[in-house]
Each structure stands twice: as C-alpha cells, then as structure tokens.
Amino acid sequence: MSKPFIFKAEFWVPKSTGIKVLSLKDFIETLKWIDKFSIFYHMYVNIFNYHNLPTFYNNSFSYWLYKNNYLALAEKISIVDPIEYFDLEELRISLIKILEENYDKHLEGNIIEPFFFITVDREIIEYKNPADNLEEFIKKFKKSSINSVFYHLVTSRIENKTLINDYSSWLLSIGEAKKAELINKLDIYSMNLYEIKKEITKILECKE
C-alpha cells in the first residue's frame, strides 16, 4: 500500500543580502560563498516569476550578464538547466566553473548596472485531504495552483535530494510508471507552468 499524496505549495518572500557587486570578478567571487538560497532565488524562483513571459533569459544571472554586454557568458549560463540539479551546492560549482573557464580579465568593462544578490524566506503549506488513489490525485491536482505544481516538480527534488519529481515518485509507487516517466521528462525550465499543468492533466487522464 503506497502512502497518500499530500499536495503542498511553496511561496517566497525575497530578502536583501545587502550585497551588490560592480564587476564580473566580484560577481564570480561572491557566487562562491553567497547563501545557497540566493542561488535558489536567482536560478529557480525566477523561472517561476517569468514562466509566463517569453523573456530573453529565465535566470537573473544570465540577464545581468547580458545587460552588461557579457553576451556569450549570458548564453553559457542560460543553458544550465537547474532542473537537472537537486543540490544547490552542485549547481553553484557548475556555475562557477563556467564563469571561471570563460573569464578573461580583458572582458571586464564598464558595468552598466550592479548585481544585487537576493535570497528568500520560503514558506510551504499543505493542502487538506491527501490523495489515496489516482482518481483522487487527478481531482486534487486539477484544483492545485501553479505554486503547488512548482513545488512538486522543482523544489521538492531539492528537499528530497532526487532527480525524480514528487508526482512521478508517487505515481511510480502506485504502479503508474509510464505516467511518472512522461511527467519527469517535461521541460519545466522552458515551459509556461499553466501549460505544464495542462500537459500533466493530459498525461494523468490518458487511459493507455
């Protein structure tokens, strides 16, 4: 017998770290020690904040690099898909590696805008009445918000230190391997969360 699925949702209030940097070098150095939830904010929460807009970049590091004319670096950072990471420290290492490998002190130019490192206070809530079976799961999933979708697809993986999202993990436990696999393959980094919710609903309701 599998455990019931508890729907949760996540919210954030941004917090100032009091740290702003005025050069690419300082940006890289700060990234090495800044609170990991600052990386969480700039790489993950920004996906949420801009998911419904076709922005140039969906993380604020890339956008800052782009605005300051580090165009190639902006692109190299933008391709880092944070959904492929479940450990913020691993993600930090990858970002620094890219930045350091491509850093050239001759690149340092006039910074047009400083970068403000922000962190977050997170709050996770639980919905009432967990789902005990697929039918209930579908019903409750449809009534859940995009904050809930984001929590289960993205940040629950960081909490549980796994590459499998919450929905897929639970679906596997009730023998729905195909649905679990299809959901785990969705491109959360690039898609609108409302569209993702529709896609998941389709996958869940598919009778195959």
Add this chain to the structure above:
Amino acid sequence: MIKKYIPFVGEESINELFILAEKVKNLRILHVNSTYKGGGVAEILSRIVPLMRELEIKADWKVIKGDEKFFNFTKKLHNLLHLSFSIPIESEEIVHYLKIIYENMNKINTDNYDVIFIHDPQPIGLVIKKQPGQKWIWRCHIDTSAPNPQAWDFLENFINAYDACIFHMPEFVYRGIKIPTYIVPPSIDPLHPKNVQLSKEETKNILAKFGIDPEKPVITQVSRFDRLKDPFGVISAYKLVKKKYDSQLILVGSFASDDPEGENVYKELLNLTADEKDIFILNLPPDSHKEINAFQRGSTVVVQKSIKEGFGLVVSEAMWKEKPVVGSNIGGIKRQIVHGITGYLVNSIEGTAMRIKQLLANKEFIKTMGLYGKERVRNRFLIIRHLRDYLILIHKILTNPTKMTSA
C-alpha cells in the same frame, strides 16, 4: 470581499491564502502611517486591513497626528531621502519631531498588538515604544537608493530598533541596516475604481467628454504635474511621433491646492501647448478614478517618462488594462516593464519617440505586449500577492530568530 478576487487570481490562490492565514490567525496587527486619505500608502492600507480581518487577523490602522511644523519637517525628510538635496537638518527640527512622536506615543496604543507595521519615515520614531515580545516592522515606500546622508543617518537611528524592514526593491536598500530586510513590491487593486473593467462605450464616452477622438491613436501619461515626471520630455517625444502619426497626447494628473510647483508646471504646459489641438493637458480632481481608468483603457500606448520614481504603479495599472508601456529605464519602472515583452524601457526623448512609433506601426505588438503586460501584473503586482507576502513575512518574523542580513 476576498472571494471577489477569484476571477483575477483563481480560486486555488485564494484557498492557499486561507491556509497561509491559519499560521497567523488571531494575531493582533497594527498599521500606522500619516494619513487615512490620499497617496498610495493610504490606498493600499484601506484594502489590506479589511482583507486581513477577513482572514481572521485582528488588524487595525491608525495615523499619527502632527502640526504643520512636524509635517514640514517630514516632507523635507522625504525629499532629502528621495532626491538627495543638500539642505541640512536642524537640531531644532529633530527636537520638534521627537516631541510630536512622544505625544503620539500617548495617543496611539501600540501595547495591545503583536506586530506593528510602521509605514514610511513620518511615524518611524514610534518604535521607541516597542515592548518585549512585540515585532515591529518598518515599511519604506520611497526610493532611498541615494539619500542625503544626514537624512539617512536620522532614519538609521530608528531602523535598527525594528525587527525587520521592507523596501520595494533591492536598489532602495541603503547602508547600515542590520535587521532582516525584505523586498516586497507594491501592488494594484483590480477592484479599485481606477482598475475595474469599463465597457468600450463608457470609455469612449469619457474620452469624448474631454474632446478626445476615441478613433484616433491616443498616447497617455498619467502623473502629477511634476518636473520629475518629465511632462515636457513627453511632449517633445510626441512631437517627433506626430510627424508621421496622426495621434493625440493626453497628459493627465492633478495638483494639490498647496502645491505651487504643480500649478506652475501645469500652467507652463498649458502655455506650451496652447496651439496644439491634439495635446490635452488635463488637471482633474484626485478622485477622478473612473476618468483615469478610461484614459488608460482608451490609450493606444501609455508612457511613463519619469526622471525619478518611487515605484510608479501607474505602469502596472496600464499593463493591467493590456496596454504596452514605454517607460524610463529607472527605479520601479524597470521592475515592472519587461523590455521588449510588455513594453519598452527607454533612456531619452528620442528613444521614447522611436518606441511609440514602433508600436503605432505594429498593431500586433500592441496586442501581444498588452496581453503579456496583464499576465505580468496578474502574477507579480496584484494586491493578493502583496497580502500573501505580508502573511509570510509576519509568520517568519514571529518564528525565526532575528539575524543580520549583511555579511
């Protein structure tokens, strides 16, 4: 009332708000500012306080009282923080400020509350009255990114006695803050008469009442008659646009009877445009919400060409009405407009003109940017998000140990 927001944010978001509110239910929360009427702070509190009560939070709202001398000083302080003038603060002014704060401490009972929100610099000194176990939060609604240092030092004397503070943007957080510092942007209320849906017919009728042709493109800036809103720059940009596009410009705002500078700006604008039949300089009473709503809805493009801006929520108001906004690349304007997606960020009169022309030439851009603008506001700048941020913040401050934010 809270359920009336379901059409804008969805039933699931409102249900989540109730779940979040369980964590702070029955808390006694007091908001203190300097006025019940006029200005964005009073406007937002008049909505947030009843919404908090509906979530079973015992929320109250009180205002400090002061004489002319007190408010002259706080106005000066506001200007020094916002605009960094180099006028010294006199010790006599500080003594009078503290005297009035002391009088208010006796009039405003803060002891019966768990959490006290103090809005803006005027009542900041009330924190002297903080009791053990209470949490005091200072909510700053102005741009303090480059303040006059003496004015900031005056504030700093009080800020670090609070348990947390809140600014609109990280850029506004100045030096010396040692308490948790949250970033909570302001918001607009979709149920406010300024923002409620108007029919096309109502919109057209209001425009026509002012002699504006609803069938011809309309470019609008809504703002006080203030040089910092650069109405003269907007007219220059419009004249560049007008060479190719038969269009109309509306500069609509108001000035208070005690604002001689506003009246001067208004008169200068009238003189400058006396022979321009397609430029409308409209000074309306401050409660002309329906008219402002209609001007925004009847616009083809909305402009916000401010030189300095606290946050500039008028940008979100226009975006909520599916209008592309051409705005200055400054302050809160650049936080609201996503360049090239919901409008354009510009740095000059020429840039403003070029982007307006680009929009007038491409109806599809107008439509797409308008839709994205509304989505941006729905997700980031509506009052429900603002209320939710406050609930989380209150809960966090009550449950987390206070720690320094700066390294």
